[in-house]
Amino acid sequence: MSGTRMTENRYPGAWHAVVDFLTDRGVDTVFGLPADDLTVLDALRDSGIRFVLNRDQRNAGFMATGYALQSGAPAVCLIGKGPASTNVLTGVLEAAASAAPLVVLAAGTAVNRRGARAFQELDQVSLLRPLAKWAHRVDHPDRLVPSLEKAFTIAAAGAPGPVYLEIADDLCDTAVTRTRPWRDVAVQYPAPDPAAAATAWSAVRASRRPILLVGGGVRHRNGPGTVEQLATGLGAALFSTASGRGAVDETHELCCGLSGLYSPPEAVELWRDTDLVIALGSRLEETATFGTGFARPGVPVVQVNVDASELSTEFAGPSVVADAGRVVEDWCARLVASRREPDPDWVARAGSVPVRARQRVTADAAEAAASGAPRVAALLARLSERLPAEHVLVQENGLQDMWSYFFPSWCCAGPAGSIVPSEQTSLGFGAAAAAGVKLAAPDRTVVALVGDGAFGMLGADLAVLAEQQVGVLFLVLDNGGYGWLQSQWDKRERDDSGRGDRFRFVAPRGLGALPAAVHRAVVETSDAIGAELDRALKECAAGRVAVLEVPVALSDVPADLDELDGDFPAVEDR
Template sequence: MTVSTMYASPWHAAVGLLVHRAVSTVFGLPGDDLGLLHALESTDVRMILCRDQRGAMFMATGYAMQSGTTGVCVVGKGPALTNVLTGLLEARSSGVPVVVLAGGTAAARRDAAAFQELDQLPLVTPLVKWAARVDHPDRLIPLLEKAFLMAGSGAPGPVYLEIPDELTSGEIVRNRPWASMPEVAAEVEATDQALELLRASRRPVLLVGGGMRGRNADGRLEAFADRIGAAIFTTASGRGVVDEDHPAFCGLAGLYSPAEAGPVWRNTDLLVTVGSRLEETATYGSGFASPGVPVLQVNLDAAGMSTDLPGATVLGEGAAVVASWQRALGSDPANAEWRTTVAACRTGAQTAVANRLGELAESGRLHVAEILATLDRTAPPDRILVQENGLQDMWSYFFPYWTIPAGAGSIVPSEQTTLGFGTAAAGGVKLAAGARPVVAFVGDGAFAMVAADVATLAEHGVGVLYIVLRNRGYGWLQSQLDQHGDAATRFRFLSQDAALTVPAHPAVWHTVVAEKAGFAEALGQGLLESSKGRVAVLEVPLTIDDVPPGIEELDGDFPGAAVNAPPTPVTENGADTHER
């Protein structure tokens, strides 16, 4: 017997699906009809009303990344939708499932100079997995279900569904139960080509990407690395997937690879990549396998495979593929000599960082590496670090200056390195993380871009601790300008008086720490304040010369390197002598 369900409006139908899917939190800034808010009134679904659609999309993405579920972002039409585009680009590049529900111009008013009219589908289509517009009330239910199906199935990613103005009122009828999400077969068979490469390798490396986020709870990747005797690396977005206290973990690949890991990269005879598109930062420089070394790639999506490298490809879910390899390989012993090389590289990186921290301890000023070391000692083991990708917050990408052991977490921007993403996304991460401490490690440029929604977090009691590295502007661009040695240029990306703008709100705690002696106490207080549901802002003034190893050698985007530019003048204590 068919039972029909009547909804008062399309937004009530959309909320009905949210409740069915157990969606607990929605982010956005809805259109003028406010139909979504009316539909949410009688439910327990939490609506985070943001001040900026960019912040809403970033938060929804952060929430999805941390929770492992599909995020939801609701916005209006026209400029409201264009404000979301950067977030869509970030979500697509990170492979994050987010459903964007947007308003749209009524069919009868298209091409008639309607208010906020914009042909939105062509605009969003290149940035999403799937995009559609509801052109008839009967199409709403199946398209809502299709949106969630597409966002979370296969290789995840953002989707877009437009609900035009003429459909925002009027009853919607559902004549069947809500559809269930599809079941996914967990077992796969190992392929001969992959097994041949694995059996022939004596010096393997396992590289784990962000596509494995939330797919390694049982430690299957570490067990596989143990079985074949592989060194373990991750991409930036793959951090938090594997236990970085594992004895075979040697850091990140590419741009962020420790110099001490060089012998591993130079001598490996097989690179196994799982859940990575092998973006440019992951393959850059000496932190990657030498030309000609076979690369065995595993990815859910063929579009995520690199065709620039020799080797073999396996289309499938990474954990299932790795499990099939372990079953097929048996228990042959791994190469003991290679294990020794890997262990020596890991120990070398740890020793180098310990020595560097010892040197910095003799300095009178506070350095970023010391901030991270203090945070490591002070924050609870289950902390989650949310990062930007600026000149100085990039220190956290360099193992072992920052280490993510089992139980801790990491959220970073994609290879797009979208400015402001980590600052806003931290709110969504915290809402998904519950009682776990969330620390956003950001620059002042990123913080300023989305500071309006820091007040949003305060109003909702979302306790994030922001460690804001204040170098008074856009440090990366200034460093590029300085590299070219033109001290007489009239252009600057830093400002003499760029004070940090922190929202004045009772639920915002803010302090400035410029001295090394007071940082640990201030950090402890910030963690305490954020645990009470307050937004804590710990502002740390820095000089622009405090940059991670090797970063100052880059010239703009990849793969250039500054080889002819004179060095930035520095004083004996390390401060740069350019005028600020």
């Protein structure tokens, strides 16, 4: 018996092995702020990996999550220990709620110093474990190689999500030996169980007034447009959740916008009269099922999700635990074989919704443009006219940036993308995530629509983006602070005129000083929007960060939100 044995790879320390692994996996960008030891910088120095050296670990987590959502591949956030892990916690929360494959690589207290009140000692694994798919500490050099491989596999497998891998400080200068090639487990997309798929298909086939609801789990799983093919074949009204935006083409004739809280008023009749909801890759969280923008009680919901833990048990109807892309392909084939014909009346009703909604929004935008003051509706209309086909809008979830959630105030057309916060709506996520999105899609125009409160959370990392020439356009809707909370407090004051004006969530408008390398303009009038957008987009195309500050009034909110009068789930302000 003969053969060859692989030559051993010997690394001077753990972080050199980490960098070699990341290079092998094709990781080209890492976000973070390293521990005091700085050994990882020595390892990164001669690699081809770009290191975005953040000033705030929370922004690092947000940027890496944005990168993961846009690319579909695991993104890396590198941090130190102790408070670094508490700072990144919100980013891990957002990645978990957004199903983003985030890998946090952290420093940890040396084995021989644990329990000795060592500098920045903290049980970080216990802290991160509730939010991560897997949290693990590496204490021995022999465990590093398999642990790295496992971390990346778990982050991407099934329902993607964050993992946390801690490397003890004493491994920084401890030799690590690899005796075999790096092991790469390809992401697998499980096909449906035949019996479960048949049961669900029976319900789908029998429906005459179906609604097809697309969630974030369909992101990167609708490459050939099979979801739109299924909607056309079924004659189904096509909706998405907020996190599902960008997964389908919203210019499709049957696309009716978002479900739940953000559903357009023209679509209420469809939700009232549907006989089946088909939910693909959605957790059916509260904002996606709220109010008249979701089916009435008793209407069955067919759910398809890659992980059983992602299914909602709040609704009746069959479920399929499988990759949504595989199930849609299966159903498209069954649809052809069944010769099922759509209900023409339902198709006509669904097709009329986007037409009527666009007419309303066009009128709203024209009225806003004629008002003189810069209004959000006019800003979105001018932006839509100027952006190239392949762009990505990154959003926050506050009072005025929620304008863009109300299709067709904003429409994700063709290959255009959309990145939104999860139902956790972490303050500042969109502002920071936009940088990760841009680095994941460098050839695309990336615009972040954010409130001034969220933009302020970016802090010193704005200078980092300018230094690294991450050409993002920030449209900052400046209402002087946290407009959502202020608007809700104002409604309470109207109910109780004796309450007074003791609590204020807003202050005089103005963003303060920005780095000199950042292009900045203030849009004072509606007439100036177009020209300022043109200049800003030109700066971004040259790799410069651009900030357009748009003063807006607290009263400039979508009618859909204002009419709810606070009777819906609390949403963090931006």
